[in-house]
Amino acid sequence: MKCASIDIGTNTALLLIVDAGEAMRDIADIATTVRLGEGLKKTGCISREAMDRCLKVLQEYCDTAEAHGVEFISCVGTSALREAGNGEDFIGLVGDRLGIPIRIISGRDEAYYTYLSVKNDRIVDRERFLIVDIGGGSTEIIAGGGQDLRSFVSLPVGSVKLTEMFIRNDPPAEDEIEAAAVYIRPFLDERFLGYADALVGTGGTVTTLASIVRECAYFDKEKIHGFSIPIGTVCNVVEMLRNMNVAERKAVKGMEKGREDIIVQGIVLLREMMSFYGLSECVVSTKGVRYGVIYEYLAAAGFPVSFIN
Numbered sequence: 001m002k003c004a005s006i007d008i009g010t011n012t013a014l015l016l017i018v019d020a021g022e023a024m025r026d027i028a029d030i031a032t033t034v035r036l037g038e039g040l041k042k043t044g045c046i047s048r049e050a051m052d053r054c055l056k057v058l059q060e061y062c063d064t065a066e067a068h069g070v071e072f073i074s075c076v077g078t079s080a081l082r083e084a085g086n087g088e089d090f091i092g093l094v095g096d097r098l099g100i101p102i103r104i105i106s107g108r109d110e111a112y113y114t115y116l117s118v119k120n121d122r123i124v125d126r127e128r129f130l131i132v133d134i135g136g137g138s139t140e141i142i143a144g145g146g147q148d149l150r151s152f153v154s155l156p157v158g159s160v161k162l163t164e165m166f167i168r169n170d171p172p173a174e175d176e177i178e179a180a181a182v183y184i185r186p187f188l189d190e191r192f193l194g195y196a197d198a199l200v201g202t203g204g205t206v207t208t209l210a211s212i213v214r215e216c217a218y219f220d221k222e223k224i225h226g227f228s229i230p231i232g233t234v235c236n237v238v239e240m241l242r243n244m245n246v247a248e249r250k251a252v253k254g255m256e257k258g259r260e261d262i263i264v265q266g267i268v269l270l271r272e273m274m275s276f277y278g279l280s281e282c283v284v285s286t287k288g289v290r291y292g293v294i295y296e297y298l299a300a301a302g303f304p305v306s307f308i309n
Contacts, residue, residue: 113292
């Protein structure tokens, strides 16, 4: 059986298509920058331009799923659609044009699906783990183990929000980066102190950081999934990118297209989290919500799936 999941975030829309049989095999895993949440912090609504960008990508995703003979597709929306005053208008538009329902998931659901994506991963394997999923509009911190999700918090802060709130110059001024860091710190929850000795990081900020560190010519899951990034390297990359303008960052090997203007703020968020929790390394996961949605569906459908990487 072939099935698919679409994850519509504040900055990126992602498509995962898998073939589920005796073992699960990835067929397609695509990420596209749509900036659905562009200007949302200021206006409270999704702009028509952002809707059009996302709708175009969703049409391409539906065409791809159809071409692969997908039998089941699930589409979820996260922070931007949770917060937007006109989120239901966009959902109605997608339903009318493409015939697919979008399910807006809560911060808890987002954390749970991310947890499932790590729990069922043989490469990112920890008995107890602290996960961070850095998004454009929100960031989830999840404490879990091999048996259950222990605790989580959804922070109302992400790479796009930090950029829109604090960054006015290109390259950003030192005091702008510091203001973003100061803003982040009160959101960090002390209940996770001492829970784990390593952080598992998901989302575009972390995978782009890993791609830069590993100097990937393209998005290479095999090269970055399970890769460990020391906190010293995280700090060094912040300083390297902070002193570049957007045009210069575009030329950096490993930079994801469309993330050049928000990547520094996202990595600052990761840096502050690692520093606060005293974590020496971040283990990269290229999975996340889209995988968790698939895992949940297959388990409910009774598929005896072995989750392979």
